[in-house]
Structure formats: C-alpha cells, structure tokens
Amino acid sequence: xxxxxxxxxxxxxxxxxxxxxxxxxxxxLEAALDKFKEAEKLAAEIEKDLNSLKNxxxxxxxxxxxxx
Amino acid sequence: MEKSIPxxxxxxxxxxxxxxxxxxxAYPTIEVEGEVASFKINQxxxxxxxIKDKTGSISCFMTVWQLRVPIEDGMKVIVTASPKLTQWxxxxxxxxxxxxxxxxxxxxxxxxxxxxxxxxxxxxxERKRQLPSIPGHIAVISSxxxxxxxxxxxxxxxxxxxxxxSVAQVQVQxxxxxxxxxxxIEYFNQVEHLPEVLxxxxxxxxxxxxxxxxxxxxxxxxxxxxxxxxxGVGHETDESLADLxxxxxxxxxxxxxxxxxxxKNEIIRSVNFKVSSLLPRVDQMITQQAQAINLILVTVMxxxxxxxxxxxxxxxxxxxxxxxxDPNKVLARGYALxxxxxVVGSVIEIETSKVIMEAEVKYVxxx
Numbered sequence: 528x529x530x531x532x533x534x535x536x537x538x539x540x541x542x543x544x545x546x547x548x549x550x551x552x553x554x555x556l557e558a559a560l561d562k563f564k565e566a567e568k569l570a571a572e573i574e575k576d577l578n579s580l581k582n583x584x585x586x587x588x589x590x591x592x593x594x595x
Numbered sequence: 596m597e598k599s600i601p602x603x604x605x606x607x608x609x610x611x612x613x614x615x616x617x618x619x620x621a622y623p624t625i626e627v628e629g630e631v632a633s634f635k636i637n638q639x640x641x642x643x644x645x646i647k648d649k650t651g652s653i654s655c656f657m658t659v660w661q662l663r664v665p666i667e668d669g670m671k672v673i674v675t676a677s678p679k680l681t682q683w684x685x686x687x688x689x690x691x692x693x694x695x696x697x698x699x700x701x702x703x704x705x706x707x708x709x710x711x712x713x714x715x716x717x718x719x720x721e722r723k724r725q726l727p728s729i730p731g732h733i734a735v736i737s738s739x740x741x742x743x744x745x746x747x748x749x750x751x752x753x754x755x756x757x758x759x760x761s762v763a764q765v766q767v768q769x770x771x772x773x774x775x776x777x778x779x780i781e782y783f784n785q786v787e788h789l790p791e792v793l794x795x796x797x798x799x800x801x802x803x804x805x806x807x808x809x810x811x812x813x814x815x816x817x818x819x820x821x822x823x824x825x826x827g828v829g830h831e832t833d834e835s836l837a838d839l840x841x842x843x844x845x846x847x848x849x850x851x852x853x854x855x856x857x858x859k860n861e862i863i864r865s866v867n868f869k870v871s872s873l874l875p876r877v878d879q880m881i882t883q884q885a886q887a888i889n890l891i892l893v894t895v896m897x898x899x900x901x902x903x904x905x906x907x908x909x910x911x912x913x914x915x916x917x918x919x920x921d922p923n924k925v926l927a928r929g930y931a932l933x934x935x936x937x938v939v940g941s942v943i944e945i946e947t948s949k950v951i952m953e954a955e956v957k958y959v960x961x962x
Binding site for chain 1: 739748751752755756757758759760761762763764765766771775776778779782859862863866867869870873874876877880881884
C-alpha cells in the first residue's frame with residue numbers, strides 16, 4: 528500500500544472512530560457539534576485526497592520478443 | 596547443335612547437403628496443415644508423427660520440449676517446420692511448433708491439457724493466494740495497443756489512484772505470444788522492486804486468438820509466479836487455462852481492474868453518507884434527552900401534586916377535629932361551661948349554648 532493511501536486509510540479509520548463515538552456510550556451532546564465538524568472536515572479531506580491521486584503508468588523498456 | 600553442359604557428380608552425402616541447402620534457401624520455415632497420425636514419443640525426449648491429408652503424408656520430428664500443447668492422432672494441426680532430407684534419404688519436417696487448427700482440435704487439446712494440469716493440482720483452490728486489498732505497485736502484461744489494455748487502464752484510473760503500474764508490452768496472440776508473456780512473468784518475478792500483483796490481460800477474440808493462453812509452459816509459468824496473479828482474458832464466457840491457474844480470475848480486463856482496486860467514488864459516497872447521517876443522529880439524541888427531561892419534570896410535578904393532596908387531606912382531618920373541639924359545639928350538645936373557683940360560697944359563671952348566668956356554690960365534694 529502506498530504512503531498516501533495509508534494516510535487516507537488513517538483518515539478513514541479516524542472517521543470511523545468519530546462515527547462510532549456518536550453511537551457509543553461516551554456520546555455527549557455538548558461535544559457533538561465539535562465532533563461533527565471534525566468528521567465533516569475529515570470527509571472533505573478524504574474526498575480531496577482520493578480525487579487528487581493519479582496512477583503512475585510506466586512502460587517497461589525491456590523487449591520480450593524472441594532473442595531479446 | 597546444342598552443346599551439352601557436363602552435370603556434376605555428387606557424392607551421396609554432398610547431394611543430401613545440397614538438397615538441404617536448397618531447402619534452407621527456398622523454405623527456411625514453412626507452415627503445413629494436416630491431420631496427425633502415428634503420434635509417438637520415444638525415450639520421453641523425441642516426438643514422431645506423420646501429418647497427412649487425403650492423398651499425402653509427411654513424417655515430422657520434434658523434441659518433447661517444443662511440444663507446447665497436447666496433440667494426438669486424428670487432430671488437425673498446423674506445424675511450423677523446416678524441411679529436411681536425413682542422411683538415410685528420408686524426407687521429414689523438423690518441427691519447431693505445432694498448434695491445433697480449427698475449433699474441434701483446439702477444444703480437444705484444451706481438454707487434454709486441462710485434465711493433465713488438473714491432475715497435477717495446478718488449479719486446486721488451496722493454491723490460490725489472496726490479492727492485497729489496495730496494491731501500491733502492480734505489473735501489467737498485455738499489448739498496450741489492445742482494447743482490453745485501454746479498458747483496464749480506464750477502469751483503474753476511474754476507480755483508484757496512487758498505484759504504480761509497470762507495463763510489459765507483449766504480443767497477446769500468435770505464435771510468439773506465449774514466450775513473450777513467459778519472459779515478462781519471469782522479468783517481474785526477478786525485479787528488485789517486486790510488484791504486489793501480476794495482471795495478465797487480453798480482450799476478446801476467436802478461439803485461435805486466445806489459444807496462446809492455453810500454452811502449457813505459459814500456464815506453468817503463471818503457476819510458479821511468486822507474485823500473486825490476476826488473469827483477465829477474453830469475454831465472460833471464455834475460459835483459458837491461464838484463467839484457471841491464476842490466483843484470481845477476472846472475466847474481462849475491465850473486471851480485472853474492478854477486482855484489483857476499490858471504487859473511490861463509492862468510498863466518497865459512503866464517507867459523505869456517514870457524516871450526513873450524524874446530524875439527524877444528534878437531533879435524535881436532543882429529542883431523546885428532551886423527552887427524558889420532560890419525563891423527569893412530569894414525575895416531579897406528580898410527586899409535588901401528590902404531596903399537596905396529602906397535606907390537604909391532613910389539614911382537612913385536622914379541621915374536622917378542630918370543628919369537633921369547638922366549645923360552642925359542646926355547648927350545643929347541652930353541656931355548660933363553668934368559670935370561677937369551685938369553692939363553697941363563691942360565685943361562678945355558667946355559660947350554655949343560649950345563656951350566661953351566675954350561681955353561688957353551695958356544696959362541693961370530691962369524686
């Protein structure tokens with residue numbers, strides 16, 4: 528897995544933790560707005576990261592025909 | 596009068612050499628199509644068979660290592676060969692390559708090789724390895740001119756990014772294709788920066804076009820790749836031995852890209868959905884908490900009301916007692932109230948419900 532993808536993965540995990548917080552026992556109405564803003568920011572970052580990633584295609588110079 | 600040119604006199608060996616030289620010059624490589632007869636393998640090394648049609652027959656010779664697909668008597672084949680006259684004066688074809696010709700022969704050859712490789716366990720499910728969930732580096736073996744390759748790259752780019760894609764440009768059909776693909780597999784298995792997945796793709800084509808992927812050495816090369824393999828050859832209905840031996844089989848090149856990487860658009864949709872579902876959840880929590888608070892208020896109000904009622908009841912009872920203790924009530928029942936000292940000779944006041952009077956005490960005794 529590439530370094531950038533790892534970061535996306537980390538952000539995705541972080542977002543999953545935030546979402547779980549809303550469903551969990553530690554949920555507090557007072558903290559919910561801040562947590563929501565954090566989740567919204569993470570989602571935007573993940574979308575941006577995913578859309579900015581481009582595949583790098585490299586044609587191997589070696590020839591594979593007979594005798595080469 | 597015509598002058599006769601003296602004809603050279605050859606030794607037998609020289610003549611054989613001259614004939615072979617002529618063959619080499621005139622027909623360095625020929626392709627002959629015919630039906631296989633008298634097929635046999637000697638010492639597990641040398642292959643002999645005849646190739647014939649209705650009126651003719653030619654002997655053929657090749658080594659076992661050159662025999663890349665199984666053949667048997669009655670099978671229609673095309674041989675790529677060089678004609679040769681042996682030192683015993685026998686004409687034969689030295690075969691470099693033999694391939695089945697026609698749908699029936701291709702199918703027959705496919706089934707024989709499939710059964711053979713299957714008995715060796717090459718297609719066994721326990722041999723299959725998992726592909727990484729999101730590979731960072733993949734190797735693609737295909738023809739970059741082919742539609743299948745373009746489809747694969749398009750779907751890959753649409754679905755995911757950040758993947759390093761090393762591409763080996765090879766022939767994906769024809770006589771040279773299997774060897775080129777084998778070389779590319781070997782190359783990617785030896786490079787320092789090993790890819791995480793080896794993807795072999797080719798779009799649709801005729802049975803003959805796709806027959807390169809039923810080549811025994813190629814199938815074995817895929818089986819022995821230390822890099823996990825993903826093969827997507829032809830259309831959904833096509834089945835090749837390369838498909839069967841691969842760790843993961845894709846139905847088409849596009850499907851190979853779908854298997855290889857997740858769809859970023861789906862991930863984005865899912866992430867946004869998760870976040871957008873948080874606010875209603877907060878609303879729900881606010882409603883729940885408001886309901887809980889209301890419930891507490893109602894309970895408290897109930898308790899207060901009960902306490903008030905209890906107090907009212909106590910006060911009512913006390914009031915009744917007080918009413919009963921009212922001296923006027925007692926007087927009304929016929930009793931009288933005396934004021935003064937009960938001493939003989941003293942004057943005391945007597946109050947009834949209707950009058951107040953004074954009286955003199957004439958006699959006092961204890962009870």
